Amino acid sequence: MAKGSGLSFGSDPIFFLHKPTVINSFPEDHSKRFAAMDATKNQSTTTIQFPVNLNCAQPDSPVPDDEKPRINDEMDFFADKNRDSKPPTTDNKNSPYYFNVNTGLHLLTANTSSDQSMVDDGMSPPNLDDKRVKNELVVLQTEIERMHAENERLRSMLSQVTNNYNALQVHMVALMQDQKAENNEEHDQKHSGNNNGVVVPRQFIDLGLAAKAEAEEPSLSSSEGRSGDRSGSPINNGEVGSKELELRKNEKKEYSSGIGREESPDQGSQWGANKVPRLNPTKNVDQTEATMRKARVSVRARSEAPMITDGCQWRKYGQKMAKGNPCPRAYYRCTMAAGCPVRKQVQRCAEDRSILITTYEGNHSHPLPPAAMAMASTTSSAARMLLSGSMPSADGLMNSNFLARTVLPCSSSMATISASAPFPTVTLDLTQNPNPLQFQRPPSQFYVPSPNPPQNLAAAAAATPSSLLPQIFNQALYNQSKFSGLQMSQDMEAAQLPNHHQPSSQQQSQQNSLAETVSAATAAITADPNFTAALAAAITSIIGGAQPQPNSTTNNNANTTAPTTSNSGNITTSNSNSNGNNKLCNSNFPGN
C-alpha cells in the first residue's frame, strides 16, 4: 500500500493498478523478482481503485536505494493512464506504464503476451541494454517532471473543488433562506398586523445560518422603527463605520425606552439578542424557533495563549465574572468588517485552567482569510446542522450523529451537542483523547462516539507538543486516505435524512471530504496557537488552497486584539460590588 497520502474524488476511480508482468527497466534484480512474482499470473490484470498520491517525490530529489522498488512495493506502482507519451522503446510501446507513488520512479513493462521469454524462469539476470537504460533514465526524468506538473494540476483541481464547496455552501444557505423567508412572509401576513408590508432587506450571509436566522426572525420583519439600526445590512458596511457612533446613540435611546427591543433584536446585538425570551411556552412558535436558531459553537482547547487563533480580528468590548468560575469571561466582537455580527466569549475552564473555552455566535459578513475560513466553516456548519435538527427528539439525535460524523468528522469523538441550554450549543472538545470516560456525560447532552479514532486529529493536535507536528500531519494525511471509506459511511447516514436535505451524492461526497479536511485544519489550528502558522501553511498545502494571509496566521497577536500585557499567570478576582454583580477583573485577561 502506498505510504503517502491519497485523495479520492468521490467514488470515481482515477488511477488503476495493474500488476506488472515483465520488468525490463531496472538495473537491479527487481525485474527478476517481479517476474518471478508474476510468472504464474502474467496474463492477469488486477484493477484496483486507488487514490492518487499528491505527495510524490520531487523530481530533482535523489531516490535512496532503500526507496527503490522492492518486491512488496508492487502496490505502489500505478498504471499511468494519463501519460501523454510512451517511452522511447520499441518493444513496450503498447505496455502499461507504471510509476511508484513514493519514489516517482516508473516501471516500463513489455506486452504481456509478446514477451513471455522474460518471465519464464524468473531467476535469470535481466538482459540489460545500456542504451535502453539510458533511454529509460531520460524517460524517467521526463516522467518525473510530468508528474510534478500533474501534481500541481491536481492541487489546482483540489483548490477549485474547495472553492466550489464553499460556493455550494453559500448557495445552499441562500436557497434555504429564500424558502424560509417565503414561509415567514406568509406567516407574517397571516399573524402580524404591524408589518405594514415592509420588506426588510435580507442580509448577506457568508457561510453560516445564525445571521440568516436573525434575518429570518419575524421580529425583523417588523423592524421599521429600527431602520437606523447600526447592525443594518452588512451590505452597507461602508456606511456603518462612519455612522456607527451616531446610530449607537440612537439605538441606545431606543434601547432605553424599550422601543422595539423585544421585537427587533438587531444583528449587532446578536449576542444580546440572547435576552429575547428564552424557551418560553407562552411565546409564539416563531420566537421559540428563533431562539433555537441562536446556536453557538464552543471550542475547548488546551492553550496557554490568552486566545486561540482563528484568523479573525477581535475587539474586546467587555469582561465579566461568571458565576461558578473564578476566571473572568471576556467578550469580543469581530472587527474585520464594520457591522460584522460575530461575537465570541473567551473563558478559562474552571476545572482545568489550561483549557480555553471559546464560544462563537453569529456568522461573518465579510470575506475571511483561509485560516479563519476553516474555523468559520466548521463552526457555521456545526451551527447549521444543529439548527436543522430537532434536538430533543429522536430525529434530533439522529441528526446530531450526522452532524458529528459529517460536518465534524475529525473531532467527532469530542463533539457534544447540548439541547438543554437555552440556546443550542455545539461543543468541540479538543482537549481529550478518546477514551471510555468520554461517555460519562450529562444526560442532557448528546455525545457522539468516535467511529474512527485515528481521525482524532484534533485531540492529537491538542495534546501534542509542537515537536510532534510532523506526526499530526502524517495523521492528517492518513486521514485523507480514509476519505473513501468515510464517504461511504456518511452516505449511508445521509440516506436517513429527508430527501430535501440531501445534495447529490457527488456533491455530498465532495462536501464531506472537504468538510473533513477543513475540520481537521480547524482542529489543528485551534489546538495550539503556538504553531498555528506552520499548521496553516501545511494544511493549506494539503488542501491546495490559497496561502494564508501572512498576518492572519503567523502572529497570533498581530491580527487579534487579545490582551498581551497580562500574561502573569495570576488570577485576580476583584471584590464584588454592592449587589455582587459585575465583578470585573482588574487588567486580567480570562486566559490567565
Place this chain on the structure above:
DNA sequence: CGCATTTGACCAGCGC
C-alpha cells in the same frame, strides 16, 4: 492623537 482596552453602569431575563 487615534485606537484598543478597561471597567462601572445599565438592562433584560429568570427564579423565587
Place this chain on the structure above:
DNA sequence: GCGCTGGTCAAATGCG
C-alpha cells in the same frame, strides 16, 4: 417585586 446573572454599553484610561 426583588435579587441574581449574563450581556452590552460607553466613558475613562492606557498605549504606541
